[in-house]
Amino acid sequence: MALTPQDVSRIAHLARLELSAAEQAQMLAQLNGFFGIVEQMGAVDTRGVEPLYTPLSAVQDVTLRLRDDMVTETVDRAANQRSAPAVEDGLFLVPKVIE
Numbered sequence: 001m002a003l004t005p006q007d008v009s010r011i012a013h014l015a016r017l018e019l020s021a022a023e024q025a026q027m028l029a030q031l032n033g034f035f036g037i038v039e040q041m042g043a044v045d046t047r048g049v050e051p052l053y054t055p056l057s058a059v060q061d062v063t064l065r066l067r068d069d070m071v072t073e074t075v076d077r078a079a080n081q082r083s084a085p086a087v088e089d090g091l092f093l094v095p096k097v098i099e
Contacts (some may be wrong), residue, residue: 001035003028 008028010020019027056062077090086093 001039003035004032 005024005028008019008031011031012024012027046069052058053064054062081087081090081092084092
């Protein structure tokens with residue numbers, strides 16, 4: 001997927017960047033280089049390769065220190081809304097900002 005100079009201009013406009021012609025040319029080369037790397041990575045056959053949960057697991061055994069998935073805190077809506085200026089039926093009331 002190669003970008004065109006028009007694509008770079010549109011991206012710069014969306015990002016609110018003002019780029020000179022030289023900067024746009026440099027950005028075009030950099031972005032196309034990035035997409036070239038992504039295409040190379042997509043072409044690699046990764047079937048049967050287990051995903052790494054940490055980069056360290058590629059070079060050494062890493063034991064995950066996981067805790068049991070248990071509820072340890074409960075939500076006390078009344079306590080959380082105590083400091084709110086306006087609450088109705090358990091919902092925060094805010095000023096209308098859109099007419």
